[in-house]
Amino acid sequence: MKAGFRALSAGGPQAIKVEAIAKALKVSKGSFYWHFKDVSALKADMLRHWLQVATHDIISDLSDNGLGSKEQLRRLVDIATSEKNEPYGGALAEAAIRDWARYDENAAATLKTVDAARRQFLRMLFEKSGAPPAQCVSYANILYAALIGLEQLSLTGVPEWKKDLSALLALLLRDAEKR
Secondary structure: OOHHHHHHHHHHHHHHOOHHHHHOOOOOHHHHHHHOOOOHHHHHHHHHHHHHHHHHHHHHOOOOOOOOOOHHHHHHHHHHHHHHHHHOOOOOHHHHHHHHOOOOHHHHHHHHHHHHHHHEEEEEEEEOOOHHHHHHHHHHHHHHHHHHHHHHHHHHOOOOOOHHHHHHHHHHHHHHHOO
């Protein structure tokens, strides 16, 4: 599956091909078919995996770790900006999935689910951090949009994107405390 994400990250959804993935893994095409019925099945599994691992598992882990909401937000920024996704194609993976969703109904539906779950979790964390309810949606949207944008900029040479996202979070939390 990681090879599928690396192919997606390198060349888009059209690069997810049995022969290319098998060659990259130095296995036979038969090995691919042992795991997946066809490329469509691989793509569906990739989307399910991304939804589970990059969203539901992270939300669950943060919710169950006993940290306060502000620390959970800080930890979330650390996770989102970490090198954890390198085996999946790195920072390019999320951008590639977003691009894929422009042309593929299943990818678009999964992206919509992912974005909604992430923004809802952020909203809830801001609310628990003491932000006024009327501002929580805005704070969640601002932080999430900044993550997506800074992730894109990091691909073109913005080296401090983790620092910038952390600074934005600090400003949002400080603003929430003033209200």
